[in-house]
Amino acid sequence: MDTNIIIRALINDMIALPQRNDMNINSEHITMLEGGNTARNSSSGRRGQRARKSVVIPRRQHRALGLHTLPTTAVSYEDATLIHRVWKRYVREALGIEQGDVLPTVDEKGHDPICQALMKMELHGAKIKVLESKCETLVGLIGVVVLETKNIFKIVSTDDRLRSIPKQDSVFCITIGNIEVVAYGKQLLTRSAERSVKKIKAILDFSSVD
Amino acid sequence: MSSKKQQPAFQGKECFSRMNFLFQASMLMAGKNNALSAYYGELCRSIAKKAVLKIDPNIKRQMCKRCSLALKPGITADLHAETRRKRRKSLKNSDNVDENTSMTLTCHQCGFRRQFIVNPNYNFWLDNEESVVESITLGNNKPESKQKQSLISDKETKETTTK
Ligand SMILES: [Zn+2]
Numbered sequence: 001m002d003t004n005i006i007i008r009a010l011i012n013d014m015i016a017l018p019q020r021n022d023m024n025i026n027s028e029h030i031t032m033l034e035g036g037n038t039a040r041n042s043s044s045g046r047r048g049q050r051a052r053k054s055v056v057i058p059r060r061q062h063r064a065l066g067l068h069t070l071p072t073t074a075v076s077y078e079d080a081t082l083i084h085r086v087w088k089r090y091v092r093e094a095l096g097i098e099q100g101d102v103l104p105t106v107d108e109k110g111h112d113p114i115c116q117a118l119m120k121m122e123l124h125g126a127k128i129k130v131l132e133s134k135c136e137t138l139v140g141l142i143g144v145v146v147l148e149t150k151n152i153f154k155i156v157s158t159d160d161r162l163r164s165i166p167k168q169d170s171v172f173c174i175t176i177g178n179i180e181v182v183a184y185g186k187q188l189l190t191r192s193a194e195r196s197v198k199k200i201k202a203i204l205d206f207s208s209v210d
Numbered sequence: 211m212s213s214k215k216q217q218p219a220f221q222g223k224e225c226f227s228r229m230n231f232l233f234q235a236s237m238l239m240a241g242k243n244n245a246l247s248a249y250y251g252e253l254c255r256s257i258a259k260k261a262v263l264k265i266d267p268n269i270k271r272q273m274c275k276r277c278s279l280a281l282k283p284g285i286t287a288d289l290h291a292e293t294r295r296k297r298r299k300s301l302k303n304s305d306n307v308d309e310n311t312s313m314t315l316t317c318h319q320c321g322f323r324r325q326f327i328v329n330p331n332y333n334f335w336l337d338n339e340e341s342v343v344e345s346i347t348l349g350n351n352k353p354e355s356k357q358k359q360s361l362i363s364d365k366e367t368k369e370t371t372t373k
Contacts, residue, residue: 090231
């Protein structure tokens with residue numbers, strides 16, 4: 001408040017002596033550009049208005065909400081099986097097959113379109129098995145994919161734990177009912193959102209189990 | 211668009227079924243695992259963005275605009291009905307839903323509010339019959355394929371009706 005007094009003294013000095021008594025200075029009318037702490041400045045804030053939330057989440061808040069990562073025990077196997085059940089229906093629709101159908105082999109007629117469809121398929125919810133991997137401990141793991149990034153599958157197994165499996169240097173087996181599709185991780189190295197748009201040369205190998 | 215006789219052209223079919231699946235998964239996870247639900251919702255939207263496909267407004271409104279969480283009122287979102295005060299005084303005793311009423315949907319995860327104005331006189335363009343140019347019925351007799359139909363209602367290209 002002492003800045004107010006200084007300003008008042010300054011104005012007083014600038015006014016000719018006889019008029020001084022007629023002057024009354026309203027402190028509300030004093031505006032300061034910087035460092036001011038007058039009554040006016042403090043009252044007219046933007047406190048009344050609530051800032052409108054932006055549609056985009058800032059990265060920092062994104063992290064605070066926990067959207068960046070999934071904790072190791074976040075997803076239970078039960079939830080994963082629910083997704084897997086929906087996924088099975090989706091796959092039958094996407095590939096146009098019924099339960100118990102057998103996919104055509106390489107030399108048969110409908111091989112190419114189904115390969116294309118398989119490559120563009122959504123893999124969230126798929127039940128996969130690691131057939132081969134550079135890392136020995138990953139071989140033989142079975143689980144439902146809940147998260148996919150460019151280089152990693154995150155799968156949930158029966159023990160409710162989330163495991164990351166690098167796609168590179170691994171061979172996966174995707175089970176669709178009685179059909180088993182062998183997919184090489186090298187070919188799956190795309191972000192899952194980009195997969196349906198990207199053109200891929202499919203190298204797949206599938207066999208059906210009776 | 212060249213229409214082949216046996217298979218009607220359905221652009222972006224696999225993308226639509228993918229988005230359909232992701233939306234279902236997102237709805238399934240809402241309330242159980244919100245982070246995962248938001249992830250699937252985000253993916254669904256990003257596929258639509260990448261493949262330049264439109265999501266039906268009814269579906270779009272069920273996802274948070276900000277964090278893509280599937281919004282289930284009561285589980286992952288709050289739904290309020292509000293009436294603007296000023297006009298309310300004159301219609302003190304009426305409980306009618308008129309153009310002053312609005313519904314607010316608040317996302318539990320990020321707190322984003324979305325307001326929908328309830329106006330019985332307003333018609334959506336997509337509800338209008340003129341907007342439907344072409345409807346494709348999938349050959350399967352399964353009811354699931356019907357849901358996808360609601361995702362597509364484009365208002366462009368030639369008028370072709372295929373059965
Ligand atoms: Zn939200």
